[in-house]
Amino acid sequence: MATMMNSTVFGTVVPHKNPTILRPLPCSLEELFCGKVKNYTHEKKIYDSSGKTFTVHKSTLQIYLKPGWKAGTKITFPKEGDVIPNIEPADLEIVIEEEPHPLFMRENNNLILRKNISLLQALVGFSFSVPYLDGSEFAVDVESLTFPLTPKVVQGKGYLSQRDGSAGNLVIFFNILWPKVLTEEQKSILKKGPLSECEYLGLL
Amino acid sequence: MATMMNSTVFGTVVPHKNPTILRPLPCSLEELFCGKVKNYTHEKKIYDSSGKTFTVHKSTLQIYLKPGWKAGTKITFPKEGDVIPNIEPADLEIVIEEEPHPLFMRENNNLILRKNISLLQALVGFSFSVPYLDGSEFAVDVESLTFPLTPKVVQGKGYLSQRDGSAGNLVIFFNILWPKVLTEEQKSILKKGPLSECEYLGLL
Known part of the structure; x- marks a missing residue:
């Protein structure tokens, strides 16, 4: 058990206090997006006056996650450590x-999504449905050309800022997939098609 | 002028020697590829016996660059520093x-070339002429699909290794340029073309 050690401040005996106990609470990106009341089961030892024997006390603490809370946010429950005489x-x-998410990543208040699209989709446009963190779905339409390394930003679809209440963005990065193989016939069709007529960005 | 300071080693007076003088010799990638005799104009001060007055002596040193020499290679000319009594x-x-090259970069014994190609060229193949470091030109044929971030390696077209006489490679990185814009008509032609029929790498 812990040692009993008191400090003296200005002649008054101040009871020793053990260092703060840190406990992680894994939360899903959905829970941190929508907010939730989470239960945390807490155990502490309550020593008798001899300081040698104890009983274990279990309690359920409720944590009110606010929408937009980030990893590293701390909630303090004062004096919830073991009860030891003096x-x-x-x-x-x-x-x-x-917690890691199968689809999204979080960067500050932005939500990051990586999506595979075919080269054809990158050229002619496409639309797709995003299963969102609040359980809804919404459509993203990409009408213009998708350029490599250039993400699509959907304003306001990120996390709420705890500082000013503004909303972050959903940032979608596209991984443009390439044809596995093209036959000679397919190549000769492409050579006569739109890609042979169009203007290219920065071609010298 | 330099101070006169001698050391004693095993009872013998050893004349003090000033630290080695380092002088850069900028060389082009072509010179280091083909080899060359380069002249270096060297100046040194020759002090008289008083150690107070000197004359400047100019000479031309010849440096025989061997094919494959790298940045950092050192050639020593002993005792070519200022002549000072004692x-x-x-x-x-x-x-x-x-020296920087307008077209190539060197990485160890490999020669690196970056080349812009259009998306059409990446899909249907292309060939181009490389103005080489020895003054010749040679053709590079790319028949298959060019994938993003995947270089074409031309074996043996790099620098000679000073260690084992083997030759490095020419490594060509392609920057695939994207159409600036596609009209609705061009898009609808593409939607019916080979890019809508082919299999894509890793599409889920």
Whole structure:
């Protein structure tokens, strides 16, 4: 068990306090987007006056996730540490962690999506449905040409800023997939088609 | 002028020697590829016995560049430093530097070329002429599809290795240029063409 050690400040005996206890709370990107009340099961030891035997006390702490909270956000429950005679119980700090998501990544208040598209889609445009963090779906239409390394930004579809209440963006990066093989006949059709007539960006 | 300071080694007075003088010699990629005799104009001061007055002596040193020499190669001319009474003249070290080239870069013994091609060329193949470092030209034929970030390697067209006499490669990176704009008509032709029929790499 912990040692009993007191400090003296200006002649007054101040009970020793153990260092703050940090505990991670993994949250999904959906939970941090929508907000949620999460339960956290907390255990602490309560020592008797001898300081040698203890009972374990289990409690459920409720954490009110606010929409937009980030990894690293801390919620403090004061004096939730073990109860030991002559020692002030430590504080408990719950630290928000972001769980990996199968589709999205988060960068600050932006939501990042990577999507494979074919070369044809990159040239002629396309639309697709995004299964969103609040359970809804919405359509993204890309009418113009998609250039390599140039993301599509959907304004306001990111996380709420805790600082000023503004919304981040959904940033979609496209991975343009290439034809596996083209036959000689296909090549000769392409040579006579639109790609032989159009103007190219920066061709010397 | 330099100070006169001697050292004693095993009872013998060893004349002080000034630190080696380093001088850069910028060389073109062509010169380092083909080899060349380069002249280097060297000036040194020759002090009289008083050590207070000197005359300037100009000479032309010849440097025999071997094919394949790299930046950092050093050629030593012993005792070519200033002539000062009671001091052993310093050595002169000529250090090879590579001048920037308008077309090529060098990485070890490989020659790197970056070339813009149109998306059509990437799909249907193309050939082009490379103005080479020895003054010749040679043709590079790319018959298959060019994939983004995948270079074409032409074996043996790089620099000679000074270590084992083998030759490096010419590595050509293609920058695939995109159509600036496509009309609705061009898009509808593309939608019915080979790019709508072919199999794509890794499309889910």
